[in-house]
Amino acid sequence: MQEKPRARKGRRPTMVDVAREAGVALRTVSRVVNDDATVGAELVERVRSAIAALDYRPDERARHLRLGVTGTLGAAVRQLSHVNPVLRAVERAARAAGLMVLAASTEDDEKLERHVVESMCRRRFDGILLEPIGADHGYLVPELAAGLSLVAVDRPVLGLEVDCVLSDNVAGIETAFAHLVAHGHRRIAYIGDDERIYTAQERATAFRACLRAQGGPADAMIHTGPIERDRIHRALESALSGPSPATAVITGNATLSVETVRWFRDHHDDVAIVGFDDSELATLLRPDLTVVAQDDAAIGDTAITMLRTRIAEPATPVRKVTVPVTLQARGSGETPPKRP
Amino acid sequence: MQEKPRARKGRRPTMVDVAREAGVALRTVSRVVNDDATVGAELVERVRSAIAALDYRPDERARHLRLGVTGTLGAAVRQLSHVNPVLRAVERAARAAGLMVLAASTEDDEKLERHVVESMCRRRFDGILLEPIGADHGYLVPELAAGLSLVAVDRPVLGLEVDCVLSDNVAGIETAFAHLVAHGHRRIAYIGDDERIYTAQERATAFRACLRAQGGPADAMIHTGPIERDRIHRALESALSGPSPATAVITGNATLSVETVRWFRDHHDDVAIVGFDDSELATLLRPDLTVVAQDDAAIGDTAITMLRTRIAEPATPVRKVTVPVTLQARGSGETPPKRP
DNA sequence: GCCGATTGAGATAACGTTATCCCGATACCG
DNA sequence: CGGTATCGGGATAACGTTATCTCAATCGGC
Numbered sequence: 001m002q003e004k005p006r007a008r009k010g011r012r013p014t015m016v017d018v019a020r021e022a023g024v025a026l027r028t029v030s031r032v033v034n035d036d037a038t039v040g041a042e043l044v045e046r047v048r049s050a051i052a053a054l055d056y057r058p059d060e061r062a063r064h065l066r067l068g069v070t071g072t073l074g075a076a077v078r079q080l081s082h083v084n085p086v087l088r089a090v091e092r093a094a095r096a097a098g099l100m101v102l103a104a105s106t107e108d109d110e111k112l113e114r115h116v117v118e119s120m121c122r123r124r125f126d127g128i129l130l131e132p133i134g135a136d137h138g139y140l141v142p143e144l145a146a147g148l149s150l151v152a153v154d155r156p157v158l159g160l161e162v163d164c165v166l167s168d169n170v171a172g173i174e175t176a177f178a179h180l181v182a183h184g185h186r187r188i189a190y191i192g193d194d195e196r197i198y199t200a201q202e203r204a205t206a207f208r209a210c211l212r213a214q215g216g217p218a219d220a221m222i223h224t225g226p227i228e229r230d231r232i233h234r235a236l237e238s239a240l241s242g243p244s245p246a247t248a249v250i251t252g253n254a255t256l257s258v259e260t261v262r263w264f265r266d267h268h269d270d271v272a273i274v275g276f277d278d279s280e281l282a283t284l285l286r287p288d289l290t291v292v293a294q295d296d297a298a299i300g301d302t303a304i305t306m307l308r309t310r311i312a313e314p315a316t317p318v319r320k321v322t323v324p325v326t327l328q329a330r331g332s333g334e335t336p337p338k339r340p
Numbered sequence: 341m342q343e344k345p346r347a348r349k350g351r352r353p354t355m356v357d358v359a360r361e362a363g364v365a366l367r368t369v370s371r372v373v374n375d376d377a378t379v380g381a382e383l384v385e386r387v388r389s390a391i392a393a394l395d396y397r398p399d400e401r402a403r404h405l406r407l408g409v410t411g412t413l414g415a416a417v418r419q420l421s422h423v424n425p426v427l428r429a430v431e432r433a434a435r436a437a438g439l440m441v442l443a444a445s446t447e448d449d450e451k452l453e454r455h456v457v458e459s460m461c462r463r464r465f466d467g468i469l470l471e472p473i474g475a476d477h478g479y480l481v482p483e484l485a486a487g488l489s490l491v492a493v494d495r496p497v498l499g500l501e502v503d504c505v506l507s508d509n510v511a512g513i514e515t516a517f518a519h520l521v522a523h524g525h526r527r528i529a530y531i532g533d534d535e536r537i538y539t540a541q542e543r544a545t546a547f548r549a550c551l552r553a554q555g556g557p558a559d560a561m562i563h564t565g566p567i568e569r570d571r572i573h574r575a576l577e578s579a580l581s582g583p584s585p586a587t588a589v590i591t592g593n594a595t596l597s598v599e600t601v602r603w604f605r606d607h608h609d610d611v612a613i614v615g616f617d618d619s620e621l622a623t624l625l626r627p628d629l630t631v632v633a634q635d636d637a638a639i640g641d642t643a644i645t646m647l648r649t650r651i652a653e654p655a656t657p658v659r660k661v662t663v664p665v666t667l668q669a670r671g672s673g674e675t676p677p678k679r680p
Numbered sequence: 681g682c683c684g685a686t687t688g689a690g691a692t693a694a695c696g697t698t699a700t701c702c703c704g705a706t707a708c709c710g
Numbered sequence: 711c712g713g714t715a716t717c718g719g720g721a722t723a724a725c726g727t728t729a730t731c732t733c734a735a736t737c738g739g740c
Contacts, residue, residue, distance in 0.1 A: 059697070
């Protein structure tokens with residue numbers, strides 16, 4: 001039988017109603033609800049009976065106002081509709097600390113980021129995790145001055161000194177580059193994101209340093225720009241043609257890997273590839289994709305730890321934590337250079 | 341120069357402080373902050389100067405308590421770390437209505453689902469969208485009786501009469517089946533999820549009906565169970581071997597498609613496949629994956645519309661909306677049966 | 681000139697919890 | 711026996727907004 005609970009009319013019972021029903025003071029009800037051991041057993045029983053009789057359900061809005069603490073962390077992330085394993089780690093770490101993470105998406109839109117973060121500030125969440133986009137975070141200055149606890153994840157907030165946890169982009173690119181060199185590659189191309197994005201700039205800069213250390217020409221092997229299929233495919237055509245085509249490719253993030261593999265599929269280039277960051281599709285390809293994997297669990301745990309420290313000790317010096325990455329050799333980065 | 345805003349000591353300024361600074365009543369400050377047109381220009385200016393001087397920032401916790409409305413919708417979804425395009429549509433529709441959606445993940449865990457939903461109830465969110473898991477939602481009965489506005493997304497809350505918006509699973513399976521029959525297939529297998537899950541049961545039941553309508557044996561072509569790689573691969577081996585192997589496969593969701601394609605990759609079976617629900621990988625394969633695509637935008641928009649109706653008119657009769665799906669023919673479902 | 685209506689602004693309560701402080705009863709010690 | 715300490719419970723304020731109601735001044739009409 002499909003149960004159809006009938007919604008009550010009018011306002012919900014409060015502790016005042018419970019107190020009246022139980023014949024005790026309001027403060028006594030609060031003590032019982034909060035398991036205060038100083039209330040005698042008889043009164044405890046009367047209060048609990050009244051709670052059940054009235055179907056009283058605690059309202060944390062009042063509690064949040066009185067205590068000035070909400071037990072809630074906001075997570076302003078670029079996308080909720082895409083893969084976000086860091087957020088899983090964040091939620092688990094928060095739960096372990098008795099906190100609730102509530103996430104909203106900024107959709108890579110600077111105005112929306114501001115809207116989301118300011119909405120969370122107005123709700124006085126205890127702290128906020130932010131995947132920053134764009135360069136102008138001036139709107140954060142008064143919030144930080146007012147006492148906002150915030151940790152940036154995956155990239156710093158440029159121009160502001162706030163806590164940050166991110167992957168070791170430099171070491172990741174170096175590792176990928178060295179891995180390909182170790183497998184015989186000498187002409188390695190880089191397909192990266194728009195360098196206005198912090199992580200994209202870090203990775204591209206690291207790649208340039210690798211090229212210079214190798215003694216080779218720098219910029220001809222680097223192709224950065226917005227993540228657009230046509231741009232990526234033209235970059236690949238350029239990198240893999242001409243008198244000295246690249247024999248290996250490093251891609252700057254998972255989406256670039258997707259587009260690179262899509263292009264490979266149609267053009268059958270037997271080119272080695274190492275992608276930055278892992279994803280589900282990495283093991284669907286032939287050969288499996290070799291990747292520089294970020295440690296999502298460590299990033300998430302660290303982000304929560306730093307945020308809780310910021311909340312508890314606002315005077316703590318600002319920190320920037322880089323989390324090591326690891327290379328997962330699965331095949332696509334281990335093939336030797338194709339003879340021309 | 342890296343800006344380092346210094347967090348204030350002590351409590352933040354409130355409207356009481358602004359009133360004192362401006363030399364007006366508290367109610368006047370509230371009128372100005374809320375753009376009440378009955379305040380004279382001189383007082384408006386004094387209040388705004390005081391707001392700037394004190395760097396007053398509104399606190400919505402008090403407002404939520406006084407008004408009994410938070411402008412917040414909770415979204416308790418199975419996963420935040422996986423693809424969730426419905427959530428994007430939900431956020432956009434909510435934003436258009438001036439509401440904020442805050443999401444938390446239930447990680448397909450019944451206890452966690454209850455924890456997340458009850459946490460949102462204690463915060464008195466205006467309404468909740470829920471991707472239900474499991475069969476026992478008894479914990480919702482008192483919440484619904486107390487006035488909770490809730491809409492189930494993607495599957496109903498079994499045993500309770502609450503609003504629900506989901507895809508037309510039956511038509512989707514029928515469309516996929518008919519599509520394969522139209523391309524010459526007569527032996528079609530179904531790889532599905534655990535039938536304890538509502539959508540899995542609907543899809544499997546629809547598939548059985550298709551088989552019966554075709555006059556063929558029913559259960560030998562249906563393989564349902566938990567989404568485990570080994571189980572799925574054994575199901576595929578079974579379906580594609582023996583005296584009458586299937587020449588086409590329908591998969592029950594995107595993850596099943598992933599695992600099926602993974603198995604195909606290693607076994608090179610030239611088998612037609614139609615997958616239920618789209619995903620990014622669908623266009624990475626050769627040929628591209630033919631899918632029954634859910635209308636995520638319509639589901640999201642409908643969910644928000646139904647929730648707002650439930651909030652505004654609690655006595656509205658409970659509704660169940662099924663959103664049409666469409667078949668995207670991309671190649672993998674159009675290949676003819678392979679000759680034995 | 682007086683009276684009623686309107687307008688701008690202010691006083692205070694309300695929302696629903698928890699903290700702070702207080703009170704009365706009881707027990708113990710000198 | 712009296713004084714002090716402790717304990718269980720209660721009265722009331724606090725959190726920071728908004729709603730409700732009131733008041734005084736001004737204006738217009740008769």
